Amino acid sequence: xxxxxxxxxxxxxxxxxxxxxxxxxxxxxxxxxxxxxxxxxxxxxxxxxxxxxxxxxxxxxxxxxxxxxxxxxxxxxxxxxxxxxxxxxxxxxxxxxxxxxxxxxxxxxxxxxxxxxxxxxxxxxxxxxxxxxxxxxxxxxxxxxxxxxxxxxxxxxxxxxxxxxxxxxxxxxxxxxxxxxxxxxxxxxxxxxxxxxxxxxxxxxxxxxxxxxxxxxxxxxxxxxxxxxxxxxxxxxxxxxxxxxxxxxxxxxxxxxxxxxxxxxxxxxxxxxxxxxxxxxxxxxxxxxxxxxxxxxxxxxxxxxxxxxxxxxxxxxxxxxxxxxxxxxxxxxxxxxxxxxxxxxxxxxxxxxxxxxxxxxxxxxxxxxxxxxxxxxxxxxxxxxxxxxxxxxxxxxxxxxxxxxxxxxxxxxxxxxxxxxx
Numbered sequence: 001x002x003x004x005x006x007x008x009x010x011x012x013x014x015x016x017x018x019x020x021x022x023x024x025x026x027x028x029x030x031x032x033x034x035x036x037x038x039x040x041x042x043x044x045x046x047x048x049x050x051x052x053x054x055x056x057x058x059x060x061x062x063x064x065x066x067x068x069x070x071x072x073x074x075x076x077x078x079x080x081x082x083x084x085x086x087x088x089x090x091x092x093x094x095x096x097x098x099x100x101x102x103x104x105x106x107x108x109x110x111x112x113x114x115x116x117x118x119x120x121x122x123x124x125x126x127x128x129x130x131x132x133x134x135x136x137x138x139x140x141x142x143x144x145x146x147x148x149x150x151x152x153x154x155x156x157x158x159x160x161x162x163x164x165x166x167x168x169x170x171x172x173x174x175x176x177x178x179x180x181x182x183x184x185x186x187x188x189x190x191x192x193x194x195x196x197x198x199x200x201x202x203x204x205x206x207x208x209x210x211x212x213x214x215x216x217x218x219x220x221x222x223x224x225x226x227x228x229x230x231x232x233x234x235x236x237x238x239x240x241x242x243x244x245x246x247x248x249x250x251x252x253x254x255x256x257x258x259x260x261x262x263x264x265x266x267x268x269x270x271x272x273x274x275x276x277x278x279x280x281x282x283x284x285x286x287x288x289x290x291x292x293x294x295x296x297x298x299x300x301x302x303x304x305x306x307x308x309x310x311x312x313x314x315x316x317x318x319x320x321x322x323x324x325x326x327x328x329x330x331x332x333x334x335x336x337x338x339x340x341x342x343x344x345x346x347x348x349x350x351x352x353x354x355x356x357x358x359x360x361x362x363x364x365x366x367x368x369x370x371x372x373x374x375x376x377x378x379x380x381x382x383x384x385x386x387x388x389x390x391x392x393x394x395x396x397x398x399x400x401x402x403x404x405x406x407x408x409x410x411x412x413x414x415x416x417x418x419x420x421x422x
Contacts, residue, residue, distance in 0.1 A: 003327050005084035005302050011328055016404040026412050033083055035059040039129035043122045046115050053109050057130040059139055060086035060102040063414035066137055067103030068093060068352055070144030077106035085323055091407035092345040096384045098356045103139050111146045123151050127158040136169035142355050143173040153178060169362035172355035181358035182370035189224025191350015192321045194381040195342055208233040212293040215239050216285060217300035218269050221321050223258055230254035238288045243268035245284025248275035289313050298325035305330045320344035335398060343400040346388055353380050
């Protein structure tokens with residue numbers, strides 16, 4: 001049984017609240033989501049039948065600015081998962097100093113079994129249902145698991161039709177032609193790359209070509225991360241996704257793997273010939289987590305590293321490109337084993353950072369060049385990493401604890417300054 005992500009999120013908050021002596025009234029406020037919207041989404045399917053899906057949009061906290069968070073389409077979406085992801089978004093925005101609060105959305109569906117037309121109709125109805133709480137000044141969605149820039153385009157168009165004018169600032173991660181930003185598609189993976197690069201420098205791990213890395217997940221985040229790592233000379237010896245895993249001790253040719261994934265609808269790695277392939281994704285992940293590598297990067301979904309498999313992990317560094325991939329019990333095991341974990345709220349904040357850049361560009365109607373976005377993102381990620389690292393050294397705690405100290409303190413100060421209305 002997977003651990004409840006909302007209970008994990010609350011436990012993380014409770015621990016840091018105790019550590020920083022957070023006032024009880026602020027602690028109580030942060031333990032609750034500001035707004036939860038549950039909607040029914042009737043969709044006419046291609047065969048003429050009508051199927052009703054369930055959708056969620058959760059806003060955890062708006063003290064530092066409008067809500068920000070992705071929308072995922074997945075059969076395992078639950079309200080507690082979306083609540084937890086919204087809370088983690090609050091901390092993520094705060095740890096990198098972005099003036100947003102946390103939100104998240106999700107629809108319980110399996111897009112892999114739906115046609116493009118069905119997904120479009122689902123998206124437009126879902127947008128109309130949550131339209132009462134989203135908007136450029138309220139809540140700005142973005143892509144997440146099994147959603148992409150096309151789905152963001154449909155959300156932007158539907159919202160614009162409902163308000164009567166074009167509103168590109170309602171979502172981020174949309175195509176360039178309708179107000180998207182250079183660098184947004186690869187932003188999360190690039191942000192993780194900057195974190196790994198800074199980690200290697202600060203911990204003096206050596207030259208990239210001497211280091212071995214394993215990556216779980218080869219979607220948007222994992223594939224872009226691998227692309228930047230490969231270009232920089234790092235050796236990636238194992239990659240898994242829902243279709244299985246590919247392993248090569250000499251290093252996987254990422255350019256060829258990306259070309260291979262573009263040749264199938266779901267962009268899976270299955271069928272890639274250069275390396276040993278394990279088709280059962282559960283066995284593939286077991287193999288991946290047991291590899292002797294310098295850095296392990298979980299870039300899939302939450303609850304992947306638990307007390308059951310943490311003991312088998314042999315790496316010295318874990319960089320969380322996914323949201324909530326490590327359970328608290330696994331964290332304790334890593335602390336005992338001396339494994340350093342760079343937490344998700346820091347490591348994968350590149351996506352929301354460039355989303356912020358996109359939102360600013362939309363509001364100003366003035367767009368930046370890709371090199372400027374890369375440079376600004378690098379500054380934000382490296383600065384945030386070093387702030388978290390310095391707190392970790394000062395407080396003699398894990399990077400996760402120090403990231404939470406920084407993030408919760410910033411949100412708490414906003415709550416303190418704004419007070420309680422009325």
